[in-house]
Amino acid sequence: MPKALYLTTTLPYVNAEPHIGFALELVQADAVARAAHLRGQEIFFNTGTDEHGLKIKRTAEAAGLTPQAYVDQMAEKFRRLLPALGIWPEANFIRTTNPAHVTAAQEFWRRAAAAGDIYKKDYSLKYCVGCELEKTESELVDGHCPLHPKQEIELIAEENYFFRFSKYESPLLELYNSRPDLVLPESRLNEVKAFVGRGLQDFSISRSAAKQPWGIPVPDDPTQTMYVWFDALVNYVSAIGWGSDEEKFKNWWPVVQFAGKDNLRQQSAMWQAMLMSVCLPPSKQIIIHGFVTSGGQKMSKSLGNVIDPFALANDYGSEAVRYFLLRHVQPFEDTDVTPEKFKEAYNANLANGLGNLVSRVMKLASDHLPASPELQRGELAPAVVEERTLEDFKELNDHLTKFEFSRAMDEIWRHIGLHDAYIQETKPFSLIKTEPDKARQIIAKLVQGLADLAVCLEPFLPQTSATIKNLVKENKTPPQPLFPRK
RNA sequence: AGCGGGGUGGAGCAGUGGUAGCUCGCAAGGCUCAUAACCUUGAGGUCCUUGGUUCGAAUCCAAGCCCCGCUACCA
Numbered sequence: 005m006p007k008a009l010y011l012t013t014t015l016p017y018v019n020a021e022p023h024i025g026f027a028l029e030l031v032q033a034d035a036v037a038r039a040a041h042l043r044g045q046e047i048f049f050n051t052g053t054d055e056h057g058l059k060i061k062r063t064a065e066a067a068g069l070t071p072q073a074y075v076d077q078m079a080e081k082f083r084r085l086l087p088a089l090g091i092w093p094e095a096n097f098i099r100t101t102n103p104a105h106v107t108a109a110q111e112f113w114r115r116a117a118a119a120g121d122i123y124k125k126d127y128s129l130k131y132c133v134g135c136e137l138e139k140t141e142s143e144l145v146d147g148h149c150p151l152h153p154k155q156e157i158e159l160i161a162e163e164n165y166f167f168r169f170s171k172y173e174s175p176l177l178e179l180y181n182s183r184p185d186l187v188l189p190e191s192r193l194n195e196v197k198a199f200v201g202r203g204l205q206d207f208s209i210s211r212s213a214a215k216q217p218w219g220i221p222v223p224d225d226p227t228q229t230m231y232v233w234f235d236a237l238v239n240y241v242s243a244i245g246w247g248s249d250e251e252k253f254k255n256w257w258p259v260v261q262f263a264g265k266d267n268l269r270q271q272s273a274m275w276q277a278m279l280m281s282v283c284l285p286p287s288k289q290i291i292i293h294g295f296v297t298s299g300g301q302k303m304s305k306s307l308g309n310v311i312d313p314f315a316l317a318n319d320y321g322s323e324a325v326r327y328f329l330l331r332h333v334q335p336f337e338d339t340d341v342t343p344e345k346f347k348e349a350y351n352a353n354l355a356n357g358l359g360n361l362v363s364r365v366m367k368l369a370s371d372h373l374p375a376s377p378e379l380q381r382g383e384l385a386p387a388v389v390e391e392r393t394l395e396d397f398k399e400l401n402d403h404l405t406k407f408e409f410s411r412a413m414d415e416i417w418r419h420i421g422l423h424d425a426y427i428q429e430t431k432p433f434s435l436i437k438t439e440p441d442k443a444r445q446i447i448a449k450l451v452q453g454l455a456d457l458a459v460c461l462e463p464f465l466p467q468t469s470a471t472i473k474n475l476v477k478e479n480k481t482p483p484q485p486l487f488p489r490k
Numbered sequence: 491a492g493c494g495g496g497g498u499g500g501a502g503c504a505g506u507g508g509u510a511g512c513u514c515g516c517a518a519g520g521c522u523c524a525u526a527a528c529c530u531u532g533a534g535g536u537c538c539u540u541g542g543u544u545c546g547a548a549u550c551c552a553a554g555c556c557c558c559g560c561u562a563c564c565a
């Protein structure tokens with residue numbers, strides 16, 4: 005097993021508030037990072053914000069701010085999401101406006117250009133006069149802007165730089181065939197294979213600086229600004245020192261990426277082609293998650309069904325949000341989330357399940373077992389001393405290596421149920437009056453069970469895991485319930 | 491239209507040839523250590539439809555119906 009593991013999320017575009025879908029991506033990446041760390045790997049966890057482009061400029065203007073002031077404020081919100089979700093504390097937070105990133109993006113451009121992969125060509129923009137916005141083919145309905153169907157779309161010819169994507173058609177297909185686990189799940193790999201197999205067209209990677217000044221200047225051509233795609237993707241290498249600290253870069257590359265299904269093509273085709281262009285090895289793995297829908301529909305402000313991760317964390321705590329996202333959201337498919345479902349899962353499994361079990365076991369233990377130091381000497385129950393690691397729980401590990409978070413947690417909750425049933429069957433609370441020794445052994449066994457659960461929970465609910473370990477160590481009942489019923 | 495995924499008790503899902511299972515919800519009983527928590531049992535299913543293969547199909551094959559994703563500049 006390699007010693008170093010580099011993981012990254014995508015960088016969310018900051019033209020909207022952080023939303024629960026991105027929280028899912030962060031939490032998935034975090035669980036993988038923590039599990040790997042427990043296996044002894046060193047972790048570089050990357051996330052951050054994507055801050056350039058025309059949309060940002062427009063959103064900033066609408067808010068009466070300069071682009072820089074606007075992105076500063078938004079980046080702060082995204083940064084605050086990390087502690088709110090209990091994400092890896094040493095996570096690197098990169099902003100595409102960071103000077104180091106700007107330099108790296110320009111260097112990346114130069115190398116791609118040196119490889120002969122960048123050239124100038126006329127690009128015809130589709131422009132809706134009604135919106136005063138550039139439109140893409142997929143935004144149009146019957147060749148018209150859906151908001152202004154009576155107005156003709158204007159074609160504006162502009163000279164842009166293009167990236168020779170077409171050159172990488174066969175290399176990409178070879179990559180997919182030689183590395184069938186590059187993209188997970190398999191259905192997404194097939195999708196991107198089909199996309200590349202249909203034939204690739206070069207894509208534009210710059211815009212006129214006069215119209216779109218908010219971005220990274222193209223090296224040696226001040227009349228052009230890099231298109232955000234090109235700029236933002238480079239963050240995955242700039243974050244670990246590419247172009248400035250080769251030693252560091254070599255230590256961490258290649259990357260394990262987490263991304264949403266809307267990012268499949270950019271991450272697994274375009275970005276991989278860009279890497280080939282500058283002669284870097286491809287990503288190690290790209291894990292594609294589904295979308296979180298709300299009430300059966302895509303979340304939108306106008307529908308009023310947006311689920312705010314901050315509000316959830318505020319009401320239920322970061323551990324509860326992590327729990328829900330990892331266990332009750334399908335890792336690879338779209339999942340519908342509502343406040344009711346969240347509450348139901350919280351009460352059933354955290355309050356009644358895990359939290360209640362900790363309370364009842366630790367009450368028995370603190371009342372009837374000698375204090376922990378004696379326990380650790382093994383006088384009463386040698387089992388309690390046993391220190392286990394995540395690797396002792398094989399099924400759980402198997403699920404985790406396949407990124408099947410909910411199955412891994414199902415396994416944990418199955419054990420919680422077994423503990424509850426065991427208490428019911430053996431009745432240590434009555435037995436203590438008639439056969440105290442036997443009762444104490446049962447209780448000690450339960451305490452060991454809690455300790456084991458804490459080990460299993462560590463990648464998913466790190467704080468809860470630490471709390472349980474501490475209670476076991478101190479032989480104390482929790483002063484407040486771990487998860488109060490809501 | 492093409493390619494891909496899917497249709498399983500009220501809800502969400504698992505199950506890929508051999509008596510239909512899990513979680514939540516619902517009902518009854520039990521327990522009292524615990525956060526009115528916990529345990530046991532029960533009710534509830536034409537496993538989309540039709541035809542086929544087979545001793546036997548939710549599971550394989552064929553046709554059909556329905557839902558979803560992808561078919562490039564959506565950060």
